Amino acid sequence: MPAGTDLARDLAAIVGDGHVRVDEGALAAYARDATPLFTARPQAVVLPASTEEVAAVLRYATARGIPVVPRGAGSNLCAGTVPLEGGIVLVLTRLDKLLEISPEELLARAQTGVTTAALADAAAAKRLLYAPDPGSRTVSTVGGNVATCAGGLRGLKYGVTRNYVLGLEAVLPTGEIIRTGGRLWKDVAGYDLTRLLTGSEGTLAVITEATVALLPAPQDTGTGVAYFDSLADASRAVAAVIAAGIVPATLEFLDRKCITAVEEYAGLGLRGDAGALLIFGDDGSPATVSGNLARIQEVCAQTGALEVTLAENVARADALLAARRCSLPALSRLGSLTILEDATVPRHRMAEMVDRIDEIADRYGLRIATFGHAGDGNLHPTCVLDPDDADGAGRAHEAFAEIFAAAIAFDGTITGEHGVGAAKLPYLTDRLGEDQMALLRRIKRAFDPAGILNPGKLGS
Amino acid sequence: MPAGTDLARDLAAIVGDGHVRVDEGALAAYARDATPLFTARPQAVVLPASTEEVAAVLRYATARGIPVVPRGAGSNLCAGTVPLEGGIVLVLTRLDKLLEISPEELLARAQTGVTTAALADAAAAKRLLYAPDPGSRTVSTVGGNVATCAGGLRGLKYGVTRNYVLGLEAVLPTGEIIRTGGRLWKDVAGYDLTRLLTGSEGTLAVITEATVALLPAPQDTGTGVAYFDSLADASRAVAAVIAAGIVPATLEFLDRKCITAVEEYAGLGLRGDAGALLIFGDDGSPATVSGNLARIQEVCAQTGALEVTLAENVARADALLAARRCSLPALSRLGSLTILEDATVPRHRMAEMVDRIDEIADRYGLRIATFGHAGDGNLHPTCVLDPDDADGAGRAHEAFAEIFAAAIAFDGTITGEHGVGAAKLPYLTDRLGEDQMALLRRIKRAFDPAGILNPGKLGS
Incomplete structure (x- = not known):
């Protein structure tokens, strides 16, 4: 690997002087992501402004065997963007153009560094829904969400990121720019590289642009809460809701310890005597929402809920969803x-x-x-x-x-x-078996013969 | 490659005497699938009864460099199962056990040779919906549908096969049995091999079992028909339906030549003077169905439909859908x-x-x-x-x-x-580009180093 100053000079020749950082502050900041306990310093942090600059950085790195870790907001929780073997952290936040929102084709196209919330908000302004809604969405990027196949609170009814990615532009570690999929739901021309890259955690290629499907925004939404003596009771209620033929948009739970922590943190008026809490919500036509919520309320009552309440207004619904969304900060402060x-x-x-x-x-x-x-x-x-x-x-x-x-x-x-990242890799063999692990490594090599892309993660 | 009789003897040692065929009738029958103009004779046809027998056949073939073409019902329309380079046709119809329908987990698990209609009917008997509905579903198999990522008439609202596959059991050409995915919607442990195998057309691995997601069966369905002067008018109506925020389950069209052929063939009472016909349908709660159908009817009328009619009963709805489903036989007889x-x-x-x-x-x-x-x-x-x-x-x-x-x-x-099969392979480079084609070939080698699995198709 070139010495630090040579590396900085070479990278600056690609992206411009102002977009390479080798100062202590940057190297320390990009040594970690949102995952505790994992730290490893890179040699350089580079912020390209275009797909072509990404390709040039990757060609340079492959030729010299320098590790490259692609990174969006770094909000992942699996040490997926920690540069375990040093090298270059490739920060994609300057690729931040929202290229298209098409109500006609029900799709959006965005560069990798656009935040998911910005995409979702732009869609909402045209009465369209981008369904995946990971907790990190105000900071996390479209590219990062695709790379980790991000989930969220609406997964039961709407699925996860993979269900919405129609096409990708991506750069192979060897520098080729490929476009997978396209603008269509139905397209079986070739192996499904769109879905293979989705969830590949920056180990196969660098995603530079994504085309994602949108839905017409639901006309109405509704939210409610049910308290139970125990999580076993709550779980029975969930089963009964499904058995009643209802697949609601939201069905979240907090255990007793979370309820206590959230109430102490946010004072939302949650019941302190419950062993579990279910927040349920649905969207659709007003008739569907009110019908489904009433049925869920009934089913929860029948399965022994201590109390079931529908949020009477948007403010109360937001407070309930906040109870779920603030579980992590509420616990963290303890x-x-x-x-x-x-x-x-x-x-x-x-x-x-x-x-x-x-x-x-x-x-x-x-x-x-x-x-x-x-x-x-x-x-x-x-x-x-x-x-x-x-x-x-x-x-x-x-x-x-x-x-x-x-x-x-x-x-x-x-x-x-x-995601798997560095944090779950030790457990992956238990889940997939040795034969599948060997296959992942062969697939990794098919994309990345020099092994430069996010080493020590998936496919290693 | 061993001579015919040796091959038959070796294969019989794996699957039993009665399940290897080298007679002229079999070799001629398995020289083709539902695609016209493509024919190539295999040396042997083998019908294994278990995943282990599939693995043994594949190990045998890899060791000797013998081509193996996995096949379900052979109903594909892209010459995907024609044995271009001879060898073994591996017919999977004896793996025909429907293993599980779980209303609790909203999933089904089936061996590869179960027909899609059998799976869908078993789900329907428990008031569950298996959404993908390719035209071939009464004969085509779950494994074949997964291998081709089959679509169907409900794609707009419900997506295609890939949106429903949760997990697969598959055998690599080198004989290892892997299990990808599982029983969960949310599972990001490893590269998404489930989706990579979906649509891989029998070129990467032999799918022996699939776990697929089910939905609660819709309470109600409804169907209507709209006639237009031209397909351009019909297309404007489709755009207006989407712009109205409606994504109906079914939105099919016939052009003037199809309308004439279908009417001559089936006498369904279709209007002969129309330049295009739209069949629209939706499902859901009775209120949703009647609301959406009324809105589509209104939108079609506003965009210049000659006539819009809602099917007043199930028989009439079935007749309309039959008009779409019989387009192919109606044209074929000409x-x-x-x-x-x-x-x-x-x-x-x-x-x-x-x-x-x-x-x-x-x-x-x-x-x-x-x-x-x-x-x-x-x-x-x-x-x-x-x-x-x-x-x-x-x-x-x-x-x-x-x-x-x-x-x-x-x-x-x-x-x-x-699918691509042999029929579309000549056009694939135009769609994907040389760099992506080279990547497909490297992925193919990662699965199939000896290149025995369905040669001359995807990844070749």
Whole structure:
């Protein structure tokens, strides 16, 4: 690898002087992402302004065997953008043009660095819906959302990012610019590289532009909350809702520990005596929304809810959704280090899984609260460590290894929506088996023969 | 390659005597699929009964460099299962167990040889919907539908096969059995091999089992028909329906030539004076269906429909859908050879594209009628050749090359749902470019180092 100053000079020749950083501040900032406990310093941070500049950086890096880690907002929770082997962090936030919103074709086209919220807001202004809504959407980028196949609160009814990506422009590590898919839902010309790149976590190619499907914005939305004695009761209510033929847009849960933390943090007026809380919501025509919400209310009452309330207005609905969205900050303030995880199980095994998590947490002397997407079985067990717990991080690591093994044993997975990155790679073989791991490595080589792109992550 | 009798003996040792065929009848039958003009004889036809037998056949073939073409019902229209280089046709119809329908998890699990209709019917019996509905569904298999990413009449609202595949069991050409994905919507553990195998047309692995998502069955459905002077008018109506915020389940069209052929064939009472016909349908709650259908009726009337009628009962709705479903047989009987194609364009360019098709057909002196999925822009231009047209097939070949080039020029694709197979491979580079073609070949090698699986198709 060239010495730091040579590297900076070579990269500046591609992107211009002002867009390469090798100062201590930058190298320290880009040594980490939103994942705690993972740090590795790059040699340089480069911010290209175009697809051609991305291609030139990649050709340069491949020729010299320099690692390149593509990065959007760095909001991922799996150490997916930590430059484990140093090299270049390729920051894509200058590719920030929202290129097109087409009500006629029900699609949007954006450069990789546009935030998901900016895309969704521009669509909403034309009465269109971009359905994926990860918690990070105000900061996270379209490219990052595609690279991680981001999920969100509407997954049950609307699916996840992969269900909306129609086409991509991407640059191979060897510098070729490819365009996969296009503007059509129906297109089977070639292997499905659009979906292969979606969720590939910056290990196969650098996504520079995405075309995504939009939907007509729903006319109406509604939200409600149900309190239960236990998560087992809440889980039975979820099953009963599905059995009633309703697949609502939102079906989120908080366990007892989360309810307490959120209420102390935000004072939203949540019941303190409940063992679990379900936030449910739907969208569509006013008749559909009111019909489905009334039916969910009825089903929750029949399955033993302590209380079920429909939000009487938008402000109250927002407060309920805020209860879910602020679970993480509410828990984080209780300790010095917060580890947010992402184990996922079939929805009918959710209560069983949370019991197992609680048992594991008790055994390791850890505080782990769980919230998440009840409709998807996508759990976010969140470990909060006390500042004076010297070996807490080590115990948490062991506890989560047990939690992931339990998720797999329940026909689930080690990550529903956060990604593998460096954080989950040690558990991936348990999920996929050795033969599939070897296949991932062969696919990685088909894209990246020099192994420069995000090394130490998927495909390594 | 071993001589015929040795090959038969070796294969019989794996699957049993009764399940290897090398007789003339079998070799002739499996030399073709539903695609006209493509024929190539295999050396043997083998019908394994289990995933393990599939793996043993593949290990045997890889060790000896013998081509293997996996095949379900052989109903594909792209010569995807014609054994271009001879070898073994691996018929998967004995893997025919419907393993599971879970109302709780909203999923089904089936061996590859189960027909799509059998799966859909079993789901319907539990008030669940398997949404993909390709025209071939009564004969085509789950494995074949996954391998081709089959579409159908409900694509606009419900998407295509890839939107429903949750997990696969598949056998690599080298014999390893892998399980991709699982039972969850949200699962980002590893590259998305589930979607990569979906649409890979039997060139990467042999799919032996699929887990697919189901939806609660809609409570109600409704259907209507609108007649227009021209396809341009019909296309404006489609745009207006979408602009009104409605994404109906069904939005099919027939051009003037199809209307005439269908009416002569089936006598359904279609108007003979119309230049285009739209069949529209929706499903959902009774209020949603009646509301959306009334709105579509209004929009069609406003955009100049000659006549708009809602089907007053199920029998009439079935007759309308039959008009669409019988377009192909109605056209086929007019000639000795029927070539059904699959060019796709953004929906607002549909009329322009059909005009171009008509112009090309006239120039080549061919009869090409077009029907298809107006909501998706998925056109099925269908060429019917007279028995006495000696060089008709050659002219049709040239005409379709122009049609595919036009589709690409309109931001469309050479195949929306039928697949590439041998029939479209010559046009694939025009769609994907040389760099992406080279990447497909590298991916193919990552799965199939000996190049035995369905050679001469995708990835070749």
